[in-house]
Amino acid sequence: MAIVAQSSKLSNVLWPVLAWIVGLLFFFPIFWMVLTSFKTDADAVKPEYLLWFTPTLDNYLNMTENYDYWRFARNSVITSVFATIFTLVVGIPAAYAMAFNPTKRTKDVLMWMLSTKMLPAAAVLYPMTFLTKSLGLFDTHFMIILVLSLINLPIVIWMLFTYFKEIPKDIIEAGKMDGVDTLGEIKEILIPLAWGGIASTALLCFIFCWNEAYWTVRLTTTDAATLSKLIEGNRAPEGLFFGRLSAVSTAAVGPIVVLGWFCQKQLVQGLTFGAVK
Amino acid sequence: MSKRTLPRLLQTPAVFLLLVWMLVPLGMTLYFSFIRYVLNSLRRPEWTSPSLSNWRGFGNYEFVLKSKDFLLAIQNSLVIVCSILFLTVILGVLIAVLINRAFPGRGIVRVLLISPFFVMPAVNAVLWINMILDPVLGLQGIAVGSINDMVEGLRNAPLVGWFFSLWPELTPISFRATQTSALAVIIMVTWQWTPFAVLIFMTSLQSEDQQQKEAAVLDGAGPWSQFRFLTLPHLGRPIAIVVMIQAIFHLSLYAEIEIVSRGNGNKNLPYLIGEFANNNIGAASATGIFAVILANIVAIFLLRMIGKTLME
Numbered sequence: 265m266a267i268v269a270q271s272s273k274l275s276n277v278l279w280p281v282l283a284w285i286v287g288l289l290f291f292f293p294i295f296w297m298v299l300t301s302f303k304t305d306a307d308a309v310k311p312e313y314l315l316w317f318t319p320t321l322d323n324y325l326n327m328t329e330n331y332d333y334w335r336f337a338r339n340s341v342i343t344s345v346f347a348t349i350f351t352l353v354v355g356i357p358a359a360y361a362m363a364f365n366p367t368k369r370t371k372d373v374l375m376w377m378l379s380t381k382m383l384p385a386a387a388v389l390y391p392m393t394f395l396t397k398s399l400g401l402f403d404t405h406f407m408i409i410l411v412l413s414l415i416n417l418p419i420v421i422w423m424l425f426t427y428f429k430e431i432p433k434d435i436i437e438a439g440k441m442d443g444v445d446t447l448g449e450i451k452e453i454l455i456p457l458a459w460g461g462i463a464s465t466a467l468l469c470f471i472f473c474w475n476e477a478y479w480t481v482r483l484t485t486t487d488a489a490t491l492s493k494l495i496e497g498n499r500a501p502e503g504l505f506f507g508r509l510s511a512v513s514t515a516a517v518g519p520i521v522v523l524g525w526f527c528q529k530q531l532v533q534g535l536t537f538g539a540v541k
Numbered sequence: 542m543s544k545r546t547l548p549r550l551l552q553t554p555a556v557f558l559l560l561v562w563m564l565v566p567l568g569m570t571l572y573f574s575f576i577r578y579v580l581n582s583l584r585r586p587e588w589t590s591p592s593l594s595n596w597r598g599f600g601n602y603e604f605v606l607k608s609k610d611f612l613l614a615i616q617n618s619l620v621i622v623c624s625i626l627f628l629t630v631i632l633g634v635l636i637a638v639l640i641n642r643a644f645p646g647r648g649i650v651r652v653l654l655i656s657p658f659f660v661m662p663a664v665n666a667v668l669w670i671n672m673i674l675d676p677v678l679g680l681q682g683i684a685v686g687s688i689n690d691m692v693e694g695l696r697n698a699p700l701v702g703w704f705f706s707l708w709p710e711l712t713p714i715s716f717r718a719t720q721t722s723a724l725a726v727i728i729m730v731t732w733q734w735t736p737f738a739v740l741i742f743m744t745s746l747q748s749e750d751q752q753q754k755e756a757a758v759l760d761g762a763g764p765w766s767q768f769r770f771l772t773l774p775h776l777g778r779p780i781a782i783v784v785m786i787q788a789i790f791h792l793s794l795y796a797e798i799e800i801v802s803r804g805n806g807n808k809n810l811p812y813l814i815g816e817f818a819n820n821n822i823g824a825a826s827a828t829g830i831f832a833v834i835l836a837n838i839v840a841i842f843l844l845r846m847i848g849k850t851l852m853e
Contacts (some may be wrong), residue, residue, distance in 0.1 A: 290736065294656055295678070308679040312685065315630035354558065357551035365548040373556065375844050381561045382840040384793040387812030387829030388557045388566035390818045392575065395566070414562045421555060430646055432848035446547050450736050475661040477796040482815075492796070495663035499670075501801040505673055513664045524659030525652050531737075532744045535786060539845045540741050 271375055294521070301510035308506035322510030327428070330508050333515060336494040340516075342405055343490060344473035347412035348466050351420045354413070356462070359424035360450055364436055374425065377418040378537060385478045401483045412473045413485065420469050423534045427461030428454070464530040467523060474520050491516040567833070574826035581820055591822075601827035610813055611828065615617075618809040619724055621730075622791045626784050628731045633738025633783065634776060638768065639797050640739075656735040666800035669729040676713035685713040719806035726797045726807050734790075738783050745770070745779040774827045777848070785843035792836050810835070 300308050302319040327333035327510040362370045393402075416431060431454070439453045456460065476494040484493055495516060498509060502505075524531075543649045560611055563572045577595040588595055605611050633836055640650055657665075675684045695705040716725035749772065798804055804812045810832045817825035 279642060280646070283644055283650050286639060286644065287653035290654040291656055293668055293673060293732065294660065296672060296729070297664075300672055311683045314683065353613060354555050358555035361548050361551040367549065371848070373552070377559055378556070378847065379840060379844060380558050380559050381552070381788050382836055383563065383567065384829075386793055386795065386814040386830045387832045389814055389829070390825055391566040391569035391820050393818075394569070406808055413556060417555060417559060426582055432778050441602060446551070464824045472661060474660070477662045478793070481569055481663075481796070483828070492661055495661070495667055496796060496800060499663075504732050506678070509667065510672065512774070513668060517660045518662050520661070521656050521659045524655065528740060529744075531658075532740055536738070536779075536782050540745050540782060 265381055282453070285483050289444060294517075297510050298514050298523070300467055300506055301514045303507045305505050305507040308510070323508045324515070326508065327512055327515060330505075331494060331495070331512050336489055336491045337515070339405070339408075339488055340474055340490040340492075343408045343488065344470050346405070346409045347416070347473045348470045350409060350413045351416050351469055352462065353463075354468060355417060355420040355424055356455070359421050359428050360454060363425050363428035363431075364423075364433060374422065377421060380419040382417070389482065392479070393482065396403060396484065403487045403489075405488045406491070407483060408488050411479045412476060415476065415479070416469045416472050419472070419534055419537075422537050423465045423468070424458075424461065427465070428532060431457055455523075464527050465534070467527045468530050468534050471524060471527070473522055545592050557748045570826045570829045572826075573822050575599075576823060576831050578822040578826075579820055580822065581787060597823060602830075605824050605827045605831070608824075610816075611807065611831075614808050614810050614813040617723060618792060619808055621726055621769075621794065621807065621809060625730050625734065625791055626729045626787055628670040628727070629738045629781055629787065630783060631730070632735045633774075634780070636735070636739045636747055637742035638772065641743060641784050650813055652740055655736045657733050658740075660733065663800065665729050665733050666726075669732070670716060670725060670801050674714075674716040674728075675724055682713045685711050705732040711848045715805070716807070717802045719802075722802035722806040723752075725801045726794065729796065729797060729801075730791065734787055737787075741779050741783050742776055777833040782843070782846060785839055785846070788839045789836060789843070792832070792839070 280475075294415070299315075302320065302321070303313060303317050305319055307317050309311040362374065396402045396407050435457065436449060439449045442448055444452060473491070474490075475492075480490045480492045481496055484490070496512060496538055497511075498505075558648075573591060575597060576591060577585075577597045578591050579588050636654070638648060640654070640768075660668075673677060673680045676685075692705050692708050692710075693699070698705070714721055716722060739801050743771050754767060754771060757771060762770070792809075793811050795815070796811060798807050798809060798812045802806060803850065804816065810828065813829045814825050814832065817828055
């Protein structure tokens with residue numbers, strides 16, 4: 265270690281500086297969006313007000329008027345929350361079965377579940393539109409919740425499975441001795457024990473639901489339209505509305521980015537399916 | 542009923558749901574890809590509803606393969622995906638090594654770095670194409686404009702004026718144009734997914750064998766050879782996984798393409814499917830099957846790698 269320490273007094277200063285520059289550069293677009301959201305639409309495109317301007321909250325106060333923000337936000341919350349709950353209700357028992365009562369085929373079942381996640385959504389665009397329309401489910405919360413759940417189910421089962429596998433089987437078995445039935449085992453032993461894992465899985469699932477931008481755009485028009493649809497519909501403001509568009513964008517991503525900070529670790533596990541440790 | 546039957550049955554709802562979710566729409570796509578099926582046709586109204594009597598065999602596939610847009614879409618899909626992979630892996634490794642050392646404020650830098658990954662794709666695209674890349678009102682336009690003004694001012698300066706008068710006036714790039722719209726998509730997705738690569742590589746670096754590293758230092762290995770012979774091989778597997786996961790995600794990019802230029806110059810397979818689906822369902826379905834095949838090629842490798850670690 266001595267060699268490392270003496271070899272680089274200069275790099276001891278340069279290294280953190282470089283790291284900070286990289287971090288700030290990556291964050292800059294988000295910072296810029298937040299900054300622009302406090303400018304009036306007119307100021308937002310004037311070079312002389314690039315950094316020094318009179319901040320205003322008008323863009324946020326007028327979000328309802330300009331974009332009907334809260335209707336879209338409400339739809340995002342409803343669909344993401346219920347999709348997360350539904351995914352967990354289906355996913356926890358499945359992951360429990362696979363983790364504590366595996367069969368020879370459990371591995372294949374898990375792999376197959378993951379493979380459904382890898383189908384490109386666009387390939388089934390028309391059948392999905394056709395089915396939802398003929399079932400009368402087009403532009404309904406129910407359909408969006410169902411689709412979001414199915415998209416995320418494989419990842420959720422996968423994450424829960426890796427958490428559950430770390431719980432010693434004896435603890436679960438001990439419940440059987442006391443005459444607890446299977447559902448009791450899940451409710452009274454498994455869920456309290458794996459609470460942390462379940463919570464972070466739910467958080468990640470919620471984030472993915474919130475950010476989904478294919479089906480939420482293609483299968484809705486107004487009633488169940490989420491924030492993705494709102495932003496997509498205002499894609500080219502031609503410079504007229506940078507201020508208000510920044511405000512609505514900030515409101516749409518702000519809470520999720522902050523939530524994301526708390527589940528970085530789970531993200532690695534969830535997205536690499538436990539293959540990177 | 543044996544003691545284990547009920548617990549095992551608990552996975553049935555999940556399996557059933559996913560089975561329906563996979564088989565029904567995909568089966569329909571497969572079926573539609575073999576029949577003539579259009580949404581509007583005054584000339585042949587019988588084609589407007591799906592029916593086996595409109596059987597076309599591989600006709601839709603031939604039609605798609607012959608269309609100019611298809612080759613363009615494949616080309617765009619590959620250019621976009623490969624460029625993003627190349628950039629995110631290189632940047633990801635460099636940044637992961639950079640912040641793997643302890644330094645003041647490392648936690649904050651991590652938080653700053655990971656943030657782009659959680660921005661929803663629609664906001665990412667709208668933010669970049671308008672507020673940052675717009676040739677007039679975005680930061681790019683403003684930057685180019687002020688550089689031009691500065692050079693203009695310096696041209697009249699004594700002594701150095703002649704030097705600046707040789708400088709051409711810079712023109713900002715329009716990223717909605719046919720030639721550059723794919724580049725815009727590459728920039729914004731790279732910004733969003735580099736943090737993902739960094740996160741994975743960093744997780745992996747933390748499990749690197751420190752003793753081995755110290756031994757290498759004692760043997761006189763410089764930082765470069767440590768990186769080349771210890772760190773890079775250690776990152777081999779995570780790199781492969783990052784490449785495959787991203788390939789699967791980016792093969793189905795849609796929102797960014799739509800928002801940047803509505804497919805002008807950066808039309809990829811999903812976008813082409815969306816265009817066909819406005820009327821020609823047969824062609825859209827055949828294109829969909831091609832997209833499935835393309836994604837499967839990547840997925841098989843990925844699943845194999847994951848499968849290995851599965852039951853450890």
